[in-house]
Amino acid sequence: MSFSAVRPRTGRTGRTGGTRTARLRSALVTVISLLGTVLVLALGTAPAVAHDYLVSTSPEADATVDVPPTSVDLTFNRSLLGVAPAMIVTGPAGETLVEGTPEIRDAIASMPMPSSMAEGTYRVAWSVVSGDGHRIQGAFAFSVGTPSLSSTDAGAPEGAADAPTAAVAEPGREQADGGFPAWAAGVLGGLALLAVLAIVVVGSMRSRAATEAITPPDPAPAATARTSTSPPGES
Known part of the structure; x- marks a missing residue:
């Protein structure tokens, strides 16, 4: 009788960690882009909304x-x-x-x-x-x-x-x-709102990543054995 062990499945921890990192990076890039866009638009239109x-x-x-x-x-x-x-x-x-x-x-x-x-x-x-x-x-x-x-x-x-x-x-x-000019107060208020949104988004992503990190991976399947029957007279 001969036995051949089946290789256990590899866990998904590495792939999951990479996905979490990519999500956080994408969220940060999005928030920074929004902040930059709002600041540029505000500075460009400031004279139009002045006194x-x-x-x-x-x-x-x-x-x-x-x-x-x-x-x-x-x-x-x-x-x-x-x-x-x-x-x-x-x-x-x-x-x-x-x-x-x-x-x-x-x-x-x-x-x-x-x-x-x-x-x-x-x-x-x-x-x-x-x-x-x-x-x-x-x-x-x-x-x-x-x-x-x-x-x-x-x-x-x-x-x-x-x-x-x-x-x-x-x-x-x-x-x-x-x-303080009204337009400047509006710009600062908008930037503050986006900053709070950024904190919420990043915090949510980190919380989700932490939850996934402590979740145990799928258990590896038990090794199985293939049994071969030797012909009569063979040992």
């Missing part, structure tokens, strides 16, 4: 007009909130010509001017609340007839020291109160 900004003024900044304006109008890119807007206009001698609350009409802030205005340079300082709830402010100058001040001397009127002395600023360049 409201001044588009134009009437009279135009640093312009010289022959006829005194009946009002000073500020046009913004979006509708304003009618929350305590303010405007100060000073005359050529530095006197306060107009000080008060401009009328808010959608995206326009308008302040009426006196019927009589002397020749010279006038300075305008303004402050409004944009549609996102942040206060923005600025200053510019215009002249009636012959300018009495150069554009560099026509700063903010006295009593409006906090207003920038620049003319109509580029989009997003007005000074804004309220501290």
Whole structure:
């Protein structure tokens, strides 16, 4: 009688470990890619979601007009909130010509001017609340007839020291109160959410991998024997 042992099956531990590693690596790559994509998109679109900004003024900044304006109008890119807007206009001698609350009409802030205005340079300082709830402010100058001040001397009127002395600023360049910009807070919030998601995903994958690691492999089948019967007379 002869016996031939059958080789036991090889366990799946090696293959399972490789699969767990590949899953973890794939999950990490996916999460990092998402974080990078969100950051790039946020930085690329940040100016578009910044505070409201001044588009134009009437009279135009640093312009010289022959006829005194009946009002000073500020046009913004979006509708304003009618929350305590303010405007100060000073005359050529530095006197306060107009000080008060401009009328808010959608995206326009308008302040009426006196019927009589002397020749010279006038300075305008303004402050409004944009549609996102942040206060923005600025200053510019215009002249009636012959300018009495150069554009560099026509700063903010006295009593409006906090207003920038620049003319109509580029989009997003007005000074804004309220501290941290809303778009930046949104970006950080999104990144934080993705970071939490990454932690959850990686933790779940590790937990699953640990569970699979402590699960005993399939038991090897018992060895079987093949029995051969020798012909009569043979030993």
